[in-house]
Amino acid sequence: MKEVYLDNNATTMVAREVLDEMLPYFHDYYGNPSSMHSFGGQVARKLAEARQKIASLLGADPEEIIFTSCGTESDNAAIMSALANSPGKNHIITSRVEHPAVKVLCEHLAQKGYRVTMLSVDAEGMLDMNEYEASLTxxxxxxxxxxxxxETGVIFPVEDAARLARERGIPFHTDAVQAAGKIPINMKGNSIDMLSISGHKLHAPKGIGVLYVRKGTRFSPFLIGGHQEKGRRGGTENVPAIIALGKACELAGANMEKENTHVRALRDRLESELLKAVPQSKVNGNRRQRLPNTTNISFEFIEGESILLLMDQFGICASSGSACTSGSLQPSHVLRAMGVPYTMAHGSIRFSLSVYNTAEDIDLVINELPPIIEKLRVLSPYWATTQGACATA
Amino acid sequence: MWEYTDKVREHFLNPKNAGEIENPDGVAEVGSIACGDALKLTFKLDENKRIADAKFKTFGCASAIASASALTEMLKGKTVEEAMKITNQDIADYLGGLPPEKMHCSVLGQEALEKAIESYRGVSHKKPDEEIVCVCFGVTDGEIERAVRQNHLTTVEEVTNYTKAGGGCTNCHEKIQEIIDRVYATQKTEEGPAERPKLSNIQKIRMIEETIEREIRPSLKHDGGDIELVDVVGNRVLVAMRGACATCQASQATMKGFVEWKLKEFVSPELVVEEVAS
Known part of the structure; x- marks a missing residue:
């Protein structure tokens, strides 16, 4: 059975071109880019090339790119550096819907004595910019x-937020792990100081991340060690993965148009057909301010893990914000922050597409998912009792 | 992805006895949509007072559906007295085991069964002297105590896996720990008084040092202060305050309220902290 992979916000396939580009750097050109011999030197040149390609995708200078091991490391490095360079300041602003790489770190810092403002979101998952501005101190x-x-694909106005922070001299970091490669980013045109990306979300392998640090931003390394990355991140470079990320960024740049036409059209069709076929289903998150590849749909009165496992029988891969899939007992913190009711939150499914998805993939889901929902609703003690009441509501 | 047994998968993909019996002899609804799983169980007896049919409706994950399906299969042909003896562990065993984090699905089955039997016998499920401990999931002290006893649970995490209690806001963790302690304390007194392990002086000093390093110093440092362990004489811990703490008016409160409290918690409740001139 061929899998229909609609879980690209979790991780992506390493693109064939990307794999081909990186493979020679395991066995044939395994030199250390810091070495003085030409065997290592040729690797250093390739590394510089990759750095240039990554910078291009972000509209940045190559010197502003620091390689890390993952998005989480980039987020941690950025926030810890900003704190280290703001001695005497004790306040952190973030949102309630951050990825755990930021959210759990900020909760940890709150325990250490920092005052943390977690900005709320509205029912559509959008920030209140007035609340944000008022929280800057x-x-x-x-x-x-x-x-x-x-989870929802909702896009935040980070460029506006960064400008307001800059006016007050406050460093601004953004986790752009889901945005990079899907929507245009131009660091020359904004005042964001630091930005994190992760390779495996844009068809490069796992284990490579980037922290963009704007020129002139004070930075203290998170991993202290060798002179790599100009002393800003110790540790021998993950050469094959960096080369892969360079290629992946080049591809992402070339595919950006397709992401906004082909992928968006597939996503929109999937979404509208499912909403049409399944009563009492609803999209979570603002549908306009959204990544072109993501849709998060709640199917009321049933539970997400059951949906996922039944879809798995057809090779369909997606995610859920239900409690049971997380291993915790509460549904997704993002959906809870949006005030999505429990009847909806437990039955939420996230589909996240990529340029490699086809019309056939979408057809399969449109055909197979509605009967799955029906089957689980027949099993649900809430369905029969509420069906009549809600259908007319 | 959860590692489910083939039996769990089978009961999930092709659930047995899904539905609802009309005019049942016993009926129960447990769980809630907020909690993430809920089960409605109905059964009917035959002329010999054996369970002729049992059906379920479940809102929940694969293991919740499989547990309910398994329970209805187990019930058929049993008398009410025999059915009463089914425990959550029996349900899990029937399915070839459940992941530890999913044991609460089998507990939900057992709860539904008990409540359904109570409804058949006409006795009220309400136990007036039970108190809700976990507000998020509506779990009472009695339910937690029973899960601890039946399944020999020793940690808060295990209690959460079995009953969901403590899986939300985590505010009740202390209370859950107290219940666990109480269960084992009464068990111990039944077995005779337990000896509290006695610390050697070296062990005690080492633990005090570790606790200061891990639990106390980071907080003091954050306020620009510091602490130094000067000596340990019996249960008297002699310390000197440094940095901002040395001149701080509140340092006496810090000493008793924070330093001593932490040391009592992590080392020994007999410790007394005294400040000495540096």
Whole structure:
């Protein structure tokens, strides 16, 4: 059975071109880019090339790119550096819907004595910019707000937010892990100080991340060690993965148009057909301010893990914000922050597409999912009792 | 992805006895949509007072559906007295085991069964002296105590896996720990008084040092202060305050309220902290 992979916000396939580009750097050109011999030197040149390609996708200078091991490391490095460089300041601003890489770190810092403002979101998952502006204080050491949400795809106005922070001299970081490669980013045209991306979300392998640090931003390394990355991140470079990410960014740049036409059209068709076929289903998150590849749909009165496992029988891969899939007992913190009722939150399914999805993939889901929902609703003690009441409501 | 047994998968993909019996002899609804799983169980007896049919409706994950399906299969042909003896562990065993985090699905089955039997016998399920401990999931002290006893649970995490209690806001963790302690304390007194392990002086000093390093110093440092362990004499811990703490008016409160409290918690409740001139 061929799998229909609609879980690209979790991770992506390494693109064939990307794999081909990186493979020679395991066995044939395995030199250390820091070495003095030409065997290592040729790797260093390739590394510089990759750095240039990554910078291009972000509209950045190559010197502003620091390689890390993952998005989480980039987020941690950015926030910890901002705090280290704002001595005496004790306030952090973030949102309630951040990825755990930021959210759990900020909760940890709150326990250590920092005052943390977690900005709320409305029912559509949007920030209140007035609340944000009012929360900026002279004591604020750093702001960290994601560019796009991983669960709903909702895009935040981080460029406006960064400008307001800059006016007050507050460093601004954004987790752009979901945004990079899907929507245009131009660091020359905004005042964001630091930005995180992760390779495996844009068809490069797992284990490579980037932290963009704007020229002139004070930075203290998170991993202290060798002179790599100009002393800003110790540790021998993950050469094959960096080369892969360079290629992946080049591809992402070339595919950006397709992401906004082909992928968006597939997503929109999937969404509208499912909403049409399944009563009492609803999209979570603002449908206009959204990544072109993501849709998060709640199917009321049933539970997400059951939906996922039944879809798995058809090779369909997706995610859920239900409690049971997370291993915790509460449904997704993002949906709870949006005030999505429990009847809806437990039955939420996230589909996240990529340029490699086809019309046939979408057809399969449109055909197979509605009967699955029906089957589970027949099993649900809430369905029969509420069906009549809600259908007329 | 959860590692489910083939039996769980089978009962999930092709649930047995899904539905609802009309005019049942016993009926129960447990769980809630907020909690993420709910089960409605109905059964009917035959002329020999054996369970002729049992049906379920479940809102929940694969293991909740499989547990309910398994329970209805187990019930058929049993007398009410025999059915009463089914425990959550029996349900899990029937399915070839459940992941630890999913044991609450089998507990939900057992709860529904008990409540359905109570409805058949006409006795009220309400136990007036039970108190809600976990507000998020509506779990009472009695339910937690029973899960601890039946399944020999020793940690809050295990209690959460079995009953969901403590899986939400986590505010009740202390209370859950107290219940666990109480269960084992009464068990111990039944077995005779337990000896509290006695610390050697070296062990005690080492633990005090570790606790200061891990629990106390980071907080003091955050306020620009510091603490130094000067000596340990019996249960008297002699310390000197440094940095901002040395001149701080509140340092006496810090000493008793924070330092001593932490040391009592992590080392020994007998410890007394005293400040000495540096």
């Amino acid at each position: 002279p004591d604020t050491a750093v702001v960290s707000i994601m560019w796009a949400n991983n």
